Amino acid sequence: MKVEIIVVYVARYERGHEKNFVPPLTGIHLAALTPGEHEVHVTHQQTDAVPYESDADLVALSFFSGFAREAYRIAGEFRRRGKRVVAGGPHVSFWPEEALEHVDAVVTGEAESAWPRLLEDAARGRLERVYRGEAQPLAGIPTPRYDLLPRGFFVPRVIQATRGCPYTCSFCTVPALNPGFRVRPVEEVLRDVAYDDFPWWWQRKIVWFWDDNLTANRRYVKTLLTGMVPLKKWWLTQASIDITQDVELLDLMEASGCIGIFLGIESFNPESLADAHKRQNRVAYYRERIEVLHRRGIAVMAGFIAGFDHDTPETIVAMAHNLQDAGIDVPFLSVLTPFKGTPLYDQMEREGRLLAGRSWDFTNGYNVAFEPRDMSPDALYAAHRELWRRSFAPAASLARIARGVGRLRIGAALMSAAMNGFYGLKAWRGNEPVDMRQRFHRAVADQPSRMTSPGPTVHSASDPLTPSRQVRLPGASPVTSTQPSWMP
Numbered sequence: 001m002k003v004e005i006i007v008v009y010v011a012r013y014e015r016g017h018e019k020n021f022v023p024p025l026t027g028i029h030l031a032a033l034t035p036g037e038h039e040v041h042v043t044h045q046q047t048d049a050v051p052y053e054s055d056a057d058l059v060a061l062s063f064f065s066g067f068a069r070e071a072y073r074i075a076g077e078f079r080r081r082g083k084r085v086v087a088g089g090p091h092v093s094f095w096p097e098e099a100l101e102h103v104d105a106v107v108t109g110e111a112e113s114a115w116p117r118l119l120e121d122a123a124r125g126r127l128e129r130v131y132r133g134e135a136q137p138l139a140g141i142p143t144p145r146y147d148l149l150p151r152g153f154f155v156p157r158v159i160q161a162t163r164g165c166p167y168t169c170s171f172c173t174v175p176a177l178n179p180g181f182r183v184r185p186v187e188e189v190l191r192d193v194a195y196d197d198f199p200w201w202w203q204r205k206i207v208w209f210w211d212d213n214l215t216a217n218r219r220y221v222k223t224l225l226t227g228m229v230p231l232k233k234w235w236l237t238q239a240s241i242d243i244t245q246d247v248e249l250l251d252l253m254e255a256s257g258c259i260g261i262f263l264g265i266e267s268f269n270p271e272s273l274a275d276a277h278k279r280q281n282r283v284a285y286y287r288e289r290i291e292v293l294h295r296r297g298i299a300v301m302a303g304f305i306a307g308f309d310h311d312t313p314e315t316i317v318a319m320a321h322n323l324q325d326a327g328i329d330v331p332f333l334s335v336l337t338p339f340k341g342t343p344l345y346d347q348m349e350r351e352g353r354l355l356a357g358r359s360w361d362f363t364n365g366y367n368v369a370f371e372p373r374d375m376s377p378d379a380l381y382a383a384h385r386e387l388w389r390r391s392f393a394p395a396a397s398l399a400r401i402a403r404g405v406g407r408l409r410i411g412a413a414l415m416s417a418a419m420n421g422f423y424g425l426k427a428w429r430g431n432e433p434v435d436m437r438q439r440f441h442r443a444v445a446d447q448p449s450r451m452t453s454p455g456p457t458v459h460s461a462s463d464p465l466t467p468s469r470q471v472r473l474p475g476a477s478p479v480t481s482t483q484p485s486w487m488p
C-alpha cells in the first residue's frame with residue numbers, strides 16, 4: 001500500500017512563519033512505525049501543499065484541536081477523490097465520534113500498537129472504524145524518519161525519550177493522553193541522538209527533546225545525560241522548575257550540552273497558579289531559580305498563559321514586564337484553552353462557559369474559546385495581544401538577546417538570538433497572531449455545518465465581533481479589543 005501521512009497545520013500568524021523552526025515529530029515517527037511492506041510519504045502542511053492528487057491508497061491525518069476544521073476539510077477533499085482517510089492525534093483521541101463523521105477510521109490514544117493493525121486491515125480491505133491505541137512500554141521504537149522531513153526546518157532533529165508527566169496542571173491533556181510516566185531505553189534514545197545525516201552543522205549539533213517533562217524520572221535522565229556527554233551535542237527540552245534544586249542533575253545538564261530549558265511558568269499571579277494546579281511554581285523564587293540555570297549558561301524559555309480566573313487584563317499585560325524582569329530568555333505566550341480531557345474543560349463545561357458559537361479554530365492557543373470569569377472574551381484577547389506586542393517589541397527582543405551574550409553558553413546565546421529574532425521580526429513586521437474573530441464570519445459562510453464540539457451544554461458566544469466592555473491596561477488608554485485605540 002502507498003500511505004500518505006499528513007501533519008495538518010493552519011498558520012497561526014497573519015503571514016505565516018518567516019522561517020520554519022522545529023518540525024513536529026508525529027509524522028516522521030508514524031512513518032518509522034509503518035511496516036516496510038508499505039510505501040510511506042509524509043507531508044507537513046506547515047511547509048508543503050497538501051498533495052490532493054496523490055496516488056496513495058490510504059491518507060492518514062494527524063492534527064491538534066486548533067486545526068480540526070482544516071483537517072476535516074482536507075479529509076473531505078480526499079474522500080471526494082475516492083481515497084480512504086484515517087486520523088489520529090490529541091483531538092481525535094478526545095472527539096472520535098466527531099472525527100468519524102469526516103474520516104473512515106480513527107486511532108485514539110497512542111499509535112505504536114494500533115497503527116500497524118490499522119495498516120494490515122486497510123491492506124486487506126477491512127478497515128474497522130475505531131482503533132484504540134493502548135499506552136504500552138516504549139521499548140523498540142525506531143528512529144524517526146528524518147530522511148522524510150522537508151529541508152525547510154531549521155532544527156530537524158526532534159526526539160521523544162519519555163512520555164507523560166507526573167503533574168496534573170488544570171489545562172493540560174497529557175495525563176489523560178499519555179497516562180503514567182514511561183521512558184524509552186537509554187541506548188535507543190542515544191542511537192537517535194547520534195543520528196547525523198543532516199546537511200548543516202547546527203542540524204547535526206542540536207537535539208530538541210519534544211518530551212512532556214524529560215527530567216521527571218531523575219535516575220533515568222541522569223543515565224541518559226551521562227550517555228550524551230561524549231556525543232557533544234547541544235540539547236533543549238521541557239522540564240519543571242524543581243530541577244534547579246538538583247545540583248547533580250544541573251552538573252550533568254551542563255556537561256552534556258544543555259542549551260535551553262522550557263519551563264511552564266504560566267503566571268506571576270499566585271492565585272492564577274492555584275487555578276492552574278501548578279503547585280511546583282513559587283513566584284517569589286522565579287528569579288533565583290532562573291539565575292541557577294543562567295549560571296550554567298543555559299537559556300530559559302518559558303510558557304505563560306493568559307485567562308485564568310484570577311487574571312485581569314492588568315495582570316496579563318504586566319507579565320510583559322515581569323518576564324523580562326525575571327530574566328526569561330524566550331517567552332511563549334498563550335491564551336488559556338479548555339481542551340477536552342482536562343480538569344479545566346470539565347470546570348468550564350460545568351459552569352457553562354464554553355463558547356459554543358466559536359469553532360475549533362479558536363483553540364489554536366492565540367484565541368479565546370471560553371468565557372473568562374472577570375472579563376469578556378474580547379478583553380482577554382486584547383490583553384493577550386498587548387502582552388504579545390510588548391514582549392516581542394524589537395527593543396524587548398533585542399534586550400533579551402543582548403543579556404544572553406557573554407552570559408549564556410554559545411549555543412544557548414545563539415538559540416536565544418534565533419528565537420527572539422524569530423518572534424521579534426514578526427512583531428516588527430506586524431506579522432501578528434491570527435485573530436479568528438475576523439475569519440469567523442467567513443468560516444461560517446464557507447461551512448454552515450456544525451463546527452463546534454458536540455454534546456456539552458454550553459454558553460453561547462455573543463457576536464464575536466461585538467466590541468467588548470472597556471478595560472484599562474497599565475500605561476494605556478481605555479481599549480476594546482476590536483478597535484484598540486492604543487494600537488500603534
Ligand code: B12
Binds near residue numbers: 025026210211212364
Ligand atoms: C512537542 C509538542 C509541541 C511542539 C511541537 C508541535 C507539533 N506540531 O508537533 C510545540 C512546542 C511547537 C507545540 C506547540 C503547541 N502545542 Co503542543 N505538544 C507537544 C507535546 C508535548 C508532544 C507531542 C509529540 O511530539 N509527541 C510525540 C509524537 C511521536 O507523538 P504524538 O504527537 O503525541 O502522537 C501520538 C498519538 O497522538 C498518535 N497520533 C498522533 N497523530 C496521529 C495520526 C494517526 C493517523 C495515528 C494513527 C496516530 C496518531 O500517535 C503518536 C504516537 O503514539 C504534546 C503533549 C503530548 N503528550 O502529546 C503537546 C500538545 C500536542 N500540544 C498542545 C497544544 C495545545 C499546543 C499549542 C496550541 C500550544 C499553544 N498554546 O500555542 C501549540 C500549537 C503549535 C503548532 N504550530 O502546532 C496540546 C494539544 C491539545 C489538543 N487537544 O489539541 C498537547 C496535547 C499538550 C496539552 N497542553 O495538552 N507543541
